[in-house]
Amino acid sequence: MKASKEQCEGSKVPDSFAQAEDWAFMEAQQRFGQALEEFSESKFQQVKQEIVCPACGSERWVRDGHDTRKLFTRLGEMEVPRQRVRCKDCGRRFFPLG
Numbered sequence: 001m002k003a004s005k006e007q008c009e010g011s012k013v014p015d016s017f018a019q020a021e022d023w024a025f026m027e028a029q030q031r032f033g034q035a036l037e038e039f040s041e042s043k044f045q046q047v048k049q050e051i052v053c054p055a056c057g058s059e060r061w062v063r064d065g066h067d068t069r070k071l072f073t074r075l076g077e078m079e080v081p082r083q084r085v086r087c088k089d090c091g092r093r094f095f096p097l098g
C-alpha cells in the first residue's frame with residue numbers, strides 16, 4: 001500500500017489541524033531519534049582511541065554491528081542503536097558506550 005509508506009516516513013503534511021498534533025509528534029520523535037543516533041556516533045568517534053576490552057584489556061577490537069537499546073525519553077519509549085564491538089584477542093563482545 002503506497003499511502004502507508006508515506007505515513008511511515010512522516011513527511012506528509014496533514015490536511016487539517018485535527019491531524020496536526022499527531023503528525024508533529026511523529027516528526028518530533030523521528031528527529032529526536034536521529035539526534036540520538038548522531039550523538040551516539042559522535043560520542044563513539046570521540047572515545048574510540050580509549051576503548052579497551054573489559055575482559056583482557058586489549059586495544060585491538062573491531063566494530064561488530066549494532067544492538068538496540070530502549071530508552072524512555074520525554075517523547076516516550078524509543079529504540080536507539082547501540083554500537084557493539086568485538087575484541088580481536090579474546091572474542092568478547094561489548095558495548096563501549098554502555
Ligand SMILES: [Zn+2]
Pocket residue numbers: 053054055056057058087088089090091092
Ligand atoms: Zn579481549
